[in-house]
Amino acid sequence: MTGVAALLAVLLVVVVALAVRARKLERQARAEAAETAARAREAALLAAVARRLLRGGSLNSQLAWISARIAETLGADGARIEFAAAPTARDGERAVRLPVEGESAWLYTTGGAPPTRLVDPLAGILDITLERKRLEEREKEAEAARQGNLAKTAVIHLVSHDLRPMVHAVADAVGTLSDGDEPSRRARHAVALATRLVDDLVDLSRMETGTLRPEAETIDLRKVVAEASEHARRTHGEHEILVELPDDLPQVSADRDHVARMFENLLDNAVKFSPPDVPVRVTGGVGGGRATVRVIDRGPGIPAPQRARVFEPFFQGRPSDEGGGLGLAVSRGFAEANGGRLVLQSTPEGDTAFAVSLPLS
Secondary structure, eight states: OHHHHHHHHHHHHHHHHHHHHHHHHHHHHHHHHHHHHHHHHHHHHHHHHHHHHHTOSOHHHHHHHHHHHHHHHHTOSEEEEEEOSSOOOOTTOEEEEEOOTTSOEEEEEESSSOOHHHHHHHHHHHHHHHHHHHHHHHHHHHHHHHHHHHHHHHHHHHIIIIIHHHHHHHHHHHTTSOSSSHHHHHHHHHHHHHHHHHHHHHHHHHHHHTOOOOOOEEEOHHHHHHHHHHHHHHHHOSOOEEEEOOTTOOOEEEOHHHHHHHHHHHHHHHHHHSOTTSOEEEEEEEETTEEEEEEEEOSSOOOGGGGGGTTSTTOOSSOOSSSOSOHHHHHHHHHHHTTOEEEEEEOTTSOEEEEEEEEBO
16 A cells, blocks of 8 residues: 555655646747737737838828837837927836937837847837938939029029120220220229129039030249239229238249139239228248148128138128129139139238139249
């Protein structure tokens, strides 16, 4: 009997162990089934979100629908998505950052399962949606730029082939008028401004399209500056211009017409903004394999916030009733096309200087 009892005891232990093992396997199977079901719900959610976003429409208008589906999938009381620099979780909410490229986004859930597995794939879908939006915006901008370029090309063609010859013909005719009377002086001044504006428009267009072709030659900057000074006096009256260039200023290599136009623009600006009794100064020197000439005036100056934009086309750093805001943009284009530089140098004493540097011959 003792042996039978021992055998029964052993069998009982085995049965109990098997029962425990079976229950453990059953719990594990239920957990795996629940995990599989959760993953299936999450996969279905991500597929639904992707389909909805790929159909188009604003992402912001879809966030409420996406949030409701997330809450349903996680068994949460609520969910929401927010694009913000920092999280703004409400009472009871769990905040998780969505790693969206170039944006700061957050997923908030109240109750339910943690959204751990949803974070990366959901952020990937949002990334694709945002990138598509950016591409669409760039396509719109490119089309707008293309249309703008077509319009600009048409205007430049009109200016170059129709308006420019007429303006130069008028300038030639006005040049034959007598020098003494005031109407003749005003006519010359008006025609000079119109001619310069038309020439600047054409040259600016060539710079932007890369069709400006400098023809380099050896240039004496002292002679070019002297001619530009005389041009400024004829255009604006006998304003004093002090040319203080060193006698040994070396020659440079550049397109003579471009350099002449550049200094005419700079001296016109300097005389225009200088007080009548204050001379414009032109100084120069050599350094770094370049000759530098500075055109200096003591006008109202250029406000510090505007100095970075002073070379933009049509931007006027100092108020004026004359010119179209193209002179400095065109002058910088001429300088760079000839391997040089044009920079603004403002001093604490109130001087405004535009410095032209060109490579030595």
